[in-house]
Amino acid sequence: VTAGAAPATTATPLVLSDAAVEHLAKARFWARLEAVFGFIYTGMLALGGALLAVIPRPPGGGPSLIVMVPILFGLAGLLALSSMLFWTYGGRLAAFGRGQAGALVPAFRSLRHIWILFAVSYGLSLLATVVLVVMKIVGAEVPGAGFPR
Amino acid sequence: MNPFEPPRTSDLDAPSATGDARLVPEQAIDQLVRSGPWARWTARLTLASLVVSVLHNVISFPKAKNAAEAAGLVAGLVLAVPLTIIFLVNFRNYAGHAERLAQGERRAVEGLADAQRAVFKTMGVLTLIALVLGALVLVAGIFIGVLAATRGARP
Numbered sequence: 393v394t395a396g397a398a399p400a401t402t403a404t405p406l407v408l409s410d411a412a413v414e415h416l417a418k419a420r421f422w423a424r425l426e427a428v429f430g431f432i433y434t435g436m437l438a439l440g441g442a443l444l445a446v447i448p449r450p451p452g453g454g455p456s457l458i459v460m461v462p463i464l465f466g467l468a469g470l471l472a473l474s475s476m477l478f479w480t481y482g483g484r485l486a487a488f489g490r491g492q493a494g495a496l497v498p499a500f501r502s503l504r505h506i507w508i509l510f511a512v513s514y515g516l517s518l519l520a521t522v523v524l525v526v527m528k529i530v531g532a533e534v535p536g537a538g539f540p541r
Numbered sequence: 542m543n544p545f546e547p548p549r550t551s552d553l554d555a556p557s558a559t560g561d562a563r564l565v566p567e568q569a570i571d572q573l574v575r576s577g578p579w580a581r582w583t584a585r586l587t588l589a590s591l592v593v594s595v596l597h598n599v600i601s602f603p604k605a606k607n608a609a610e611a612a613g614l615v616a617g618l619v620l621a622v623p624l625t626i627i628f629l630v631n632f633r634n635y636a637g638h639a640e641r642l643a644q645g646e647r648r649a650v651e652g653l654a655d656a657q658r659a660v661f662k663t664m665g666v667l668t669l670i671a672l673v674l675g676a677l678v679l680v681a682g683i684f685i686g687v688l689a690a691t692r693g694a695r696p
Contacts, residue, residue, distance in 0.1 A: 406565040406647050412654035413563060419657040422665035429668050491562040500572035503657065507579035510632075514586035521590060525597045 416485050424482035430475030437468035470513060477506045565650055570642065573653055577639025584632035591625045594618075624667065631660045 408416075441464030484499030598614045605611035635656035641649035 406570065406650060408563040408565060408654065409651055412651045415654040415658040419654070419661045422658075422661035425665050426661065426668055429672070493562055493564045494566060496569040497566055497572065500569045500576070504572050504576035504579065507576045507583060511579045511582040511586060514583055514590060518586055518590045518593060521593050521597065525593065525600070528597075528601065 413489075417489055420482045420485035420489065423478045423485070427475045427478035427482060430471050430478060434468050434472045434475060437464050437471065441465045441468065470509075474506065474509050474513075477502050477509065481506065570647075570650065573639055573650065574643045577636055577643055580632055580636035580639060584629055584636055587625060587629050587632060591622065591629070594621060594625075627663055631656065631663055635660060 441461050444464065445461045481499055481502040484495045484502065487495035488499060595618065598618050602611060602614050605614060635653065638649045638652035638656050642653065
């Protein structure tokens with residue numbers, strides 16, 4: 393069996409147990425809650441980015457602020473995407489709970505996309521951490537560390 | 542009930558009690574199997590991030606400019622390490638079940654449902670804790686600010 397595809401099988405249809413249905417109901421609740429918080433954080437990040445872009449820049453603090461604006465907007469976009477996926481996943485699981493067995497397909501598709509997003513986000517986060525560590529070791533200026541006080 | 546009565550079309554279309562409504566379509570199983578490698582990569586990258594963060598804090602500790610910075614580095618490790626390990630266990634658990642499903646162990650879907658609950662619940666609980674802590678910090682900041690302003694205004 394290859395990692396990227398389900399095995400071709402003629403096995404009997406799989407029916408979820410009561411416990412599994414209950415687990416999915418709980419996953420649905422938490423996914424939707426996180427989606428709501430995610431949308432709120434997205435708004436706050438976008439607002440922060442917009443404020444940084446428009447506030448007057450004191451001498452010496454300019455370059456660092458310019459670096460922070462696209463980072464904040466990028467994070468907001470990533471968070472908005474993940475929140476939408478969480479919301480879709482929760483919504484499709486809710487439809488499954490109402491008796492639409494077919495809703496599991498889009499729910500688990502969203503879940504797969506969530507995992508892809510997790511992997512990409514963790515990869516980017518690791519890359520950023522490595523870059524920061526290297527910059528610290530060589531004594532380079534860290535972007536965003538030069539905020540005016 | 543007449544046992545010789547021909548079946549109605551509604552009998553053919555409607556789901557049979559609980560069975561059909563809980564049936565997992567093959568396409569859904571395929572999606573779960575395809576999510577497995579991504580979950581495994583997420584677990585690997587989480588472990589790598591943990592190692593790099595620990596190394597970063599260990600390297601930075603002797604270079605700390607003051608006690609507050611050193612305390613921040615230690616606090617960061619004390620908080621981040623257990624949380625990352627909890628996430629790592631959840632990610633590996635999900636990936637393991639998805640791999641078993643890929644190998645044809647169809648009951649692994651039950652474990653995957655539990656793993657989904659664990660992943661989303663952990664993230665949700667941590668989000669709520671972060672919100673409460675953020676609110677507490679905000680309230681404490683306002684309180685300290687008001688206190689400082691009151692003392693400053695006193696003759």
